[in-house]
Amino acid sequence: LSLTDLVDDVFTFPNISELSYVLIRTERIAAFTEISLCMRFKTEKDENFTLFSLYTDRHDHSFVVEVREKNMFSLSIYGDQCKILKKLFTRDWTSLCLSWTSDTGDVKLWIHGDYYGRSHFQKGENISGDSIIFIGEKRPSFRGGFDKSQSFIGDIADVNLWDRALTEEEVMEFTYHDNIRGNVITWRAL
Template identity: 30%
Template sequence: MKFLILLLVTACAASPQDLSGKMFIFPQQSTRAYVKLNTTVDSFSAATVCHRSFTDLKRDHGLFSLATSNSFNDFLIFYDYTNREMEPHVRHGKSEYGGLDYKPNVWHSICTTWDSQSGLIQLWFNGLPLTKKYVSSGSNISGRPIIILGQEQDAHGGKFDINQCFVGMMADVHMWDYVLSACEIQKYVNELNFTPGNVLNWGALDFQIMDRVLIESKQMMCV
C-alpha cells in the first residue's frame, strides 16, 4: 500500500501539499467522510472548476460542493442518477446535461465554467464542450466559501445525506476565478502543461481530511 495515508479522525494539512500523481479515495458510504478544501478567495464574478472522478455508484451523488452563508448550492456539480444527467448549480439556478456516456469504473474529466455577467454556464465532459446555458447572472458568489469533496452540502458546511455522498476516487481538482479558455481546458483534460487553479491548485492544495478518506498514488495502466 505504497503512499497510503489513512486518516480516521480529523487531520489538518499543516501547509499546502503537492498532490500531483495522487488521488483521494472515498471507500464507503458515510455522512462523516469528506475533504474540505481551503481558499482565501471569498468573491467570484466568474469561475471554472475541473476535476477527475471514478465511481461505480448507481444513485445520485455530489462531485463538488461550494456553499456560502447565502446559498448552500452556490457552486455545485451533482449527478442525478434517476434522470441520467449532470447538474451544475450556480447561485440559485441549475442546468441539466443529459445523454452523457457516464460509464462506471472509468475516469471522467469534468470542467464547468460560469460567468456572472452573461449568466452562462458550460460543462465540458471528457474534453467535449456541451451547450452553453443560462443559469444565473447579476450577482457574484460571495461570502466565506466552504468547499467539500465527498459530500453534498444542504447547509453551510453540513447537513449531509448518505444517499448523496460520493464513493470512489477523485483527483486533479482545480478552481479558477475566471472562465478558463477552451485551449487550457483541453490541456487539462489531456494532462498536459496547463495553468493551475488560482483558487484551488492540486499541486499546492490546502485541505483537511475528515474521517475515512485515503490518499494513494493514481492508478496507471501498464503498457
C-alpha cells in the first residue's frame, strides 16, 4: 500500500482473519529512547485485539499496543507487558495517544484527551534495528505468521508515530484538531 494522503480514509478490518492487516515498512530505527503513537479506532470487540505492532530484527514485539482484557490497554516493549486500566471506549470512534520514555520508564495513555499513566516500565531500554509495522494484527515473531484470535475488527484511521514523547498540548491538538503529524509515520504520507 502506497498512498500519499489518507486524510479522509480509514483502514477497514471486516472480520477475524490472519490476512487482515496493514504492513508498513520503515527505515532502520537507530534507537528509539522515546516513542509516541496516536490513532483513532472504532470496533465492536471489547477484548483480545491488536491495534499496532512494531517488530525489529533485534527483538520480537518491540512495541505492541493491544487490548487483552476488558477495560485493559496493554503496551508491550520487548515482550514485557505494561497494563493500563481504563474504562474502555464506546462503539464510536476512540482517539488514543500513548507515549513511552526510556529515561524515566514513563508510560502515558490518553483516551479522548483523558490522561492515564504508569511509570517505571522498561526504564533504560531502547528500540532499534530493522523494523516492520503491522496495523490491526500481531504476529509471534519478526518473520512468523499471525494469530487470528488477536486480530482487530473495525476501522482504524489517523495513525501517526513519533520518535519522541508528545507533550500534553500536542496530544490535545491531535485529539481535538488533528493538526499534528508523526515524524516516523504520518497518516497523510503513508
